[in-house]
Amino acid sequence: MTLPSPSRAPYAADPERGRGRRIPETSSATRTAFQRDRDRIVHSSAFRRLALKTQVFLPEQGDHYRTRLTHTIEVAQIARTIARALGLDDDLTEALALAHDLGHTPFGHTGEDALDAVMRPFGGFDHNAQTLRILTLIERRYPNFDGLNLTWDTLDGLISRGGDPVMRNERQSEWHRQGLACFHDDDSWSRSFSRFPSPSAEAQVAAVADDIAYNAHDMEDGLEAGLFSLDDLREVALPAQVKAALRAASPGLPDDLLVRGLTRELVGIFVEDAIAESRRRLADARPDHADAVRSLSGPVVALSPAMAEASDRIKSFLFAHMYRHPRLVSVRIRARQIVKDLAEKYVSDPLLLPPEWRTQPDLLADPRHCARRVSDYIAGMTDRFAVADHQRLFDDTPDLR
Incomplete structure (x- = not known):
């Protein structure tokens, strides 16, 4: 049976009533403004580079592990499912999901930490702000503007996603300023x-x-x-319960199918819980337009308290058993060195940047501008390109295999 597509809820973002684009454009006869935003993100160079950027495992560690791109696609699929169930604009939701990791450096959070440390005297580095710089400044695909000229709704969603305003403290304010650098001549926007x-x-x-x-x-x-191992999951209640149920339903189930079934069931449990909890919160809040949701003091889309605790327990388990595993830590140390070396080298000698990255006349005169240009260049690198660039500039590139 095919489920009917839900009607748009009154609190959904409406592409016909949005605040539009900074640079006005002729509307499309076949796509809404949010559909065009999504399509521009998918066709961007930054989106394609996600295929060769680390999620957790480096490409050298195996062909089947998730990359930043496959993770992004999976997020978009889950987000679209939840949005449709809640009567939201699923095109805007998908655009936000597809863009959320565009600003990541090579080697994931390890590369981000290394680049942030070198850039600390110049305002630091944050991948969320970098996503905005990519979408509003760095991508160059149109003759009349830099960036992708996305709608206000998409840009604001990326700035404020997660429930906390970006300008919450001094450092986030600096990242906000970096991310919206292209709007320096339009303070009202x-x-x-x-x-x-x-x-x-x-x-x-x-x-x-x-x-x-x-x-x-x-x-x-x-x-x-x-x-x-699967046995280690006894430390985490929800995965352990799901594993036991799968074993009971199919006693002879091979471990590889059990792992895939576990993943599938966990996603389903969390998605269904998010839909149910969000419907409850929306019914209590009764927002009647999109800005009414934005004006609330807390989120209306969330996991229930019990599932939020289960999610936190999984995070803690993964932190202890995966993200801090000696096999991954040793590789991350070497990857961190690559990004650190590159950042320090280019900051000390920006003339080493490729010609197209040193065209601004004030590059050498303004150290802060120079450093930001360097971080833009390094953040855009794929894992593979970062290694090759390090080999070009240094004699002792760490082996990441």
């Missing part, structure tokens, strides 16, 4: 972002979907890699 206490419902869905995806899929990758 820049000030229009993050003026609400909460993100749109669509942005909240994308954030919840991100959590669901990396919990379940990192667990699958960790099991596949042998970093921990």
Whole structure:
């Protein structure tokens, strides 16, 4: 049986009533503004590079582990499912999910930490702010503007996703300034972002979907890699219960199918819980338009308290058994050195940057601008390119195999 597509809820973002684009454009006869945003993100160079950027495992460690791209696609699929069930705009939700990791450096959070440390004197580095810089400044595909000229709704959703305004403390304010650097000549546009206490419902869905995806899929990758065993899951109540139920239903189920079934069931449990809890919160809050959701003091899209605790327990398990596993830590130390070396080298001698990255006349005159240009260049690298660039500049590139 095919489930009917739900009607749009009154609190859903509406592409016909949105705040539009900074640079006005002719509307499409076949796609809404949010569909066009999604399509522009998919066709961007930054999106394609996600295929060769680390999620948890480096490409050298295996062909079947998730990359930043496959993780992003999985987040988008989960987000779209939740959005449709809640009557939200699933095109905007998908656009937010597809764009949420565009600003990641090579080697995942390890590369981000290394680049942030070198950039600390110049304002630091944050992948969320970098996502905004990519979408508003760095991508160059159109003759009349830099970036992708996405709608206000998409940009605001990326700025405020996760339930906390970006401008919450001094450091986040600096990242916000970096991310919206292209709007320096239009303060009214820049000030229009993050003026609400909460993100749109669509942005909240994308954030919840991100959590669901990396919990379940990192667990699958960790099991596949042998970093921990199915027996080790007895430490975590929900996965242990799901595993026991799968064993009871199919006593002779091979371990590889059990792992995949576990992943599938966990995603389903969290998605169904998020839909049920969000419906309850929306019924209590009774928002009647998109800005009413943004004006609330807390999220309307979330896991129930019991499932939120289960999610936290999975995170703690993965942190102890996977993210801090000696096999991964040793590789991360070497990957961190590659990014650190590159950042320090280019900051000390920006003339080493490729010609197209040193065209600005004030590059050498302004150390802060120079450092930001360096971080833009390094953040855009894939894992493979970072290694090759290190080999070009140094004689002792760490072996990541």
